[in-house]
Amino acid sequence: MTTGPDMNGIMPLAAGETFRFACHRGRPCFTECCRMLELALHPYDFVLLRRATGLDSPKLFERFIIEEDDRRYPFPRHYLAMVDDGRASCPFVDAKGCQIYPFRPAACRSYPVGRAALFHGQAVEERFVLVREEHCRGFADGALYRPADYLAEQGLTAINRCHDAVARLLQRPEMRTFTASDEEKRLYVLALCQTDLFRARLQDGDFADFTAAGPVPASDEELLPRAAAWLGRKFFPSS
Ligand code: SF4
Numbered sequence: 001m002t003t004g005p006d007m008n009g010i011m012p013l014a015a016g017e018t019f020r021f022a023c024h025r026g027r028p029c030f031t032e033c034c035r036m037l038e039l040a041l042h043p044y045d046f047v048l049l050r051r052a053t054g055l056d057s058p059k060l061f062e063r064f065i066i067e068e069d070d071r072r073y074p075f076p077r078h079y080l081a082m083v084d085d086g087r088a089s090c091p092f093v094d095a096k097g098c099q100i101y102p103f104r105p106a107a108c109r110s111y112p113v114g115r116a117a118l119f120h121g122q123a124v125e126e127r128f129v130l131v132r133e134e135h136c137r138g139f140a141d142g143a144l145y146r147p148a149d150y151l152a153e154q155g156l157t158a159i160n161r162c163h164d165a166v167a168r169l170l171q172r173p174e175m176r177t178f179t180a181s182d183e184e185k186r187l188y189v190l191a192l193c194q195t196d197l198f199r200a201r202l203q204d205g206d207f208a209d210f211t212a213a214g215p216v217p218a219s220d221e222e223l224l225p226r227a228a229a230w231l232g233r234k235f236f237p238s239s
């Protein structure tokens with residue numbers, strides 16, 4: 001059964017349901033969604049942002065990342081630092097649009113669709129929502145999409161494989177009562193958000209229990225899921 005949007009414009013979307021959407025420069029709202037927003041970053045977004053900027057992790061974090069250690073969550077959370085221009089604009093937006101479009105973070109790609117992956121043992125259940133904010137005129141016309149097709153068109157299939165590996169770690173039953181030490185928090189950020197530094201440490205011979213399981217993967221797309229599984233074994237060795 002389809003229900004209407006809640007007060008934030010969010011409504012559940014069944015996998016087979018369709019919505020009409022098109023975002024382009026001709027929209028009167030063009031780039032409005034790139035301002036006054038809190039852009040939470042997922043681990044794979046750091047790979048994209050390093051590729052977009054050419055910066056290594058220390059410089060990327062210094063220039064563009066806000067890290068928050070919120071006690072409600074086991075590990076630090078990260079946000080893109082907005083520009084102080086009175087409109088809290090994204091540092092990558094200008095009048096022509098997104099200047100890092102091929103490397104834009106996952107949240108920018110998936111909008112107006114939200115996806116959650118819920119793990120039940122080895123099985124994964126996907127849930128979708130549609131975000132219909134008043135300022136967004138993208139629903140006026142455009143192609144008809146089912147949520148998974150829209151996300152695939154936005155290049156999220158491989159990205160979501162990385163997201164799901166991290167979600168699988170964070171949804172472990174042990175996480176409900178887990179309090180990470182400062183060292184464990186640092187390891188989480190290193191292995192998942194700073195894969196360039198993590199790779200260098202692995203190549204220097206650190207973390208022998210990681211390399212004992214096989215050579216260091218050549219791509220971040222392979223390294224990140226393996227790092228998430230490795231963190232699970234490290235944090236919960238007896239399970
Ligand atoms: S507000 Fe909606 S239609 Fe307008 S630019 Fe953003 S996503 Fe596109």
Ligand code: SF4
Nearest residue numbers: 034090092093098108
């Ligand atoms: S990264 Fe690009 S799409 Fe995302 S908020 Fe910034 S300018 Fe907009």
